Amino acid sequence: MQVGKPILYSYFRSSCSWRVRIALALKNMDYEMITINLTKDGGQQLAIIEYLEETRPTPRLLPQDPKKRAHVRMISHLLASGIQPLQNLSVLKQVGQENQLTWAQQAISSGFNALEQILQSTAGKYCVGDEVSMADLCLAPQVANADRFKVDLTPYPTISRINKSLLALEAFQVSHPCRQPDTPPELRA
């Protein structure tokens, strides 16, 4: 049924798009990108990542062990359902201009408090052990959002350490919001 390259509808700044761009880069997949100046809701893009995992199993983004897979999914959902939807553009509009920053900081800090604790028992070099997983694809984009909303990351040493390791990887760099076709010149790096 599949003809031609897959198409990714992407927005440079969207953390949801970035997650998928990392997965595509790790799977070494060729794709066309159509950029749209819009943000999208919540964690729907995890369905794309799970689909990629099932149809292109190498390199794996979910560990083989069911308990570790559950850890990866738990962390991914904490990030993609527990944090990201509360600080996305449509919600911030509803919250109103003057309350946006406080609202977003509160949503992210409260989620990161929980995450920092979970990572104590799951993390190795990355979120779950020493292999990059779907959880890491969700982490780096959310930390970038935290930076945008000026969240103090001092209370989250594990999150910060893992994020630093991730940003050293090629797949996270080529997919980064600062290097996309629709990135405005002033945000390029």
Next chain:
Amino acid sequence: MQVGKPILYSYFRSSCSWRVRIALALKNMDYEMITINLTKDGGQQLAIIEYLEETRPTPRLLPQDPKKRAHVRMISHLLASGIQPLQNLSVLKQVGQENQLTWAQQAISSGFNALEQILQSTAGKYCVGDEVSMADLCLAPQVANADRFKVDLTPYPTISRINKSLLALEAFQVSHPCRQPDTPPELRA
């Protein structure tokens, strides 16, 4: 490593808990329930459902075909990440007493508008084709939340039809919030 029965920390009213209770009933699994008077964030409980699916594959909650699996996950994430986190207790507290109802109705309607359209191309008797899937485990609890927030369901005939079929199933009945050990007497049915 597994000893004894699994334990579910459950709150009768939480849509996240209900999703998992349905999965446990469908998988015909014996478990202990510890009730906690708390609601939980977002879609983290999908990790439990995926874990159950991987360790107890029958009856399946994800279709065999990768595209249908992606549809199931897309709908599940739309419900569990795109809608539920925006109307959970901690967010409603932050929104403030006088705006809660409007806020919740807006979050649910906006998500249901998208869902009703997606279901046009995926639904059979249930959300994806004619077999109960993880998407249905997410749908029924969210429709119950919509009822609580007095959302008008007239614009969502497909959602309403599927929900009715689901509530006729034993697994959805035994796991229903109105029949849990911590359901207060006035909410029992």
